[in-house]
Amino acid sequence: MANKYTVRIQGKNSDITVAEDQSILDAALRANEWLPHSCTQGTCGTCKLKVQCGEVRHNESPEYTLTTDERAEGLALGCMATPCSDLTVEPIGGAGDDGVPHFPLRDYEGTVTVLEDIAANTRRLVVEVDTPMLFNAGQYVELIVPGHNVGRQYSLANPPTETRNLEFHVKLTTGGLATDGWIFGPMQVGDRISLRGPLGQFNLVKQQDEAxxxxxxxxxxxxxxxxxxxxxxxxxxxxxxxxxxxxxxxxxxxxxxxxxxxxxxxxxxxxxxxxxxxxxxxxxxxxxxxxxxxxxxxxxxxxxxxxxxxxxxxxxxxxxxxxxxxxxxxxxxxxxxxxxxxxxx
Ligand SMILES: Cc1cc2nc3c(=O)[nH]c(=O)nc-3n(C[C@H](O)[C@H](O)[C@H](O)COP(=O)(O)OP(=O)(O)OC[C@H]3O[C@@H](n4cnc5c(N)ncnc54)[C@H](O)[C@@H]3O)c2cc1C
Ligand code: FES
CATH class of the missing domain: 3.40.50.80 (Nucleotide-binding domain of ferredoxin-NADP reductase (FNR) module)
Structure with missing residues (x-):
C-alpha cells in the first residue's frame, strides 16, 4: 500500500490527500480542487508550484521546464511531482476560481466503437465509456496505453452534451508508442480501454462579446x-x-x-x-x-x-x-x- 500524505494548497479551503506515487495535480483535480495546468506531461510549466513546506520527488520533470535553480528555490511541477512528506504548496499561477465550472478528474473504462481512417495518417476513434464523462468543450483526456503504465493526451471532439461517446482524432506518429504501436496497430473495434479525464484549461464555455x-x-x-x-x-x-x-x-x-x-x-x-x-x-x-x-x-x-x-x-x-x-x-x-x-x- 502506498503511503499517503496531506497536502495544503494555499488559497484552497480544504487539504487534499496525495499518495506517494500520485502527482499533486492528479490528487487535486480528483478532489475537485482546480489547479492551473495544460499538458500534464511536464512540457509546459503551467502547473508550477512553490513548495513552502515539506519534500517532493520531481520524477521525470525535465530540466527545460524546471531548471536546477528552480528546484533549489523550491519550485516543482504539479503534474510530475509526488510527495515524500506532508506538504504546503502555493500554485504559481494562482489557485483562484477562473470563473469556469470544472469537473473532477476520474478514471473511466470504455469500448472502442469506431476506428476509421478519415484523412492521411489520421483516424477517428470513438470510445463508449461505461459511465458518463462531464467536461468542458476544448478539454482532453489521457488514453492509457495497454501494457505500459503511461497515458497519452487526446482532445475530445464531441460536444459536452455527448457524455458517453467520446470522439478523438488521432494523427500517426511514426515510431510512437500510442499511435504506431496501438491506435494504428493492434487496436480494434470492441477493444476495452482505460482513460482518465477531463484535463486541461483550453475551453470556450462562457458567453463572450468578442467574435x-x-x-x-x-x-x-x-x-x-x-x-x-x-x-x-x-x-x-x-x-x-x-x-x-x-x-x-x-x-x-x-x-x-x-x-x-x-x-x-x-x-x-x-x-x-x-x-x-x-x-x-x-x-x-x-x-x-x-x-x-x-x-x-x-x-x-x-x-x-x-x-x-x-x-x-x-x-x-x-x-x-x-x-x-x-x-x-x-x-x-x-x-x-x-x-x-x-x-x-
Ligand atoms: C494537451 C494535448 C492534447 C493532444 N491532443 C491530441 C489529439 O487530439 N490528436 C493527436 O493526434 N495528438 C494529440 N496530442 C499528441 C499526443 O498526445 C501524442 O503526443 C502523440 O499522439 C504521439 O504519441 P505516441 O505515443 O504515438 O508517440 P511517442 O511514443 O510519445 O513518440 C513521440 C515521438 O518521439 C519519438 N521518440 C520516441 N522515443 C524516442 C527515442 N527513444 N529516441 C528518439 N525518438 C523517440 C517518436 O518516434 C515520435 O516521433 C496531444 C498532446 C497534448 C499535450
Ligand atoms: S508541465 Fe504542463 S501541466 Fe505540468
Missing amino acids: AILIGGGTGLAPLKSIVQHALAERLVPELYLYHGGRRQEDLYDVDFFRDLAQEHEHFHYRPALSEEQWDGAMGMVTDVVLDDFSSCKGMSAYLCGPPAMVEAAVKALKRRRMAPRLIFREEFTIAAPNLAAVVQ
Missing part, C-alpha cells in the same frame, strides 16, 4: 469541433470563424460536416486552407490565410490548437493584427516529456 477565430492544424481540429458545436448550440459568440490547415486535400476531414453547419448558422464561417496543393479553396499556410482575411483582429478572440510551431505562428499573426494577448487561447500538441528529451538530444 472568435478558431485555428486548427491537422488533428488540432479535434477540440475546435467540440467548441464549435457547443458555441453554436449555446449561442456563445456573436461570430465564429473556423480555419483548418493542412498541406493537401487528403489532410482535411469533416469538411461536409462543417460546411453543413455553416449553411445552418449564418454566424459560423468555415475556411479550410491547403499549403501544398492547388484547389478551389483557400491557399497558403493557414495563419497567412487568416492574415489575408482580417485587416484587424482588434476586439476579437482566438482559440488555437495543433503543433507548437503552428500555434506560435498563429499567435504572432494575430498580434500583428492587434488581437489582445489575453484573448488568445492555445492548446499545443507537444510530445511527452521523456520522448521530447530523446528527440532533442
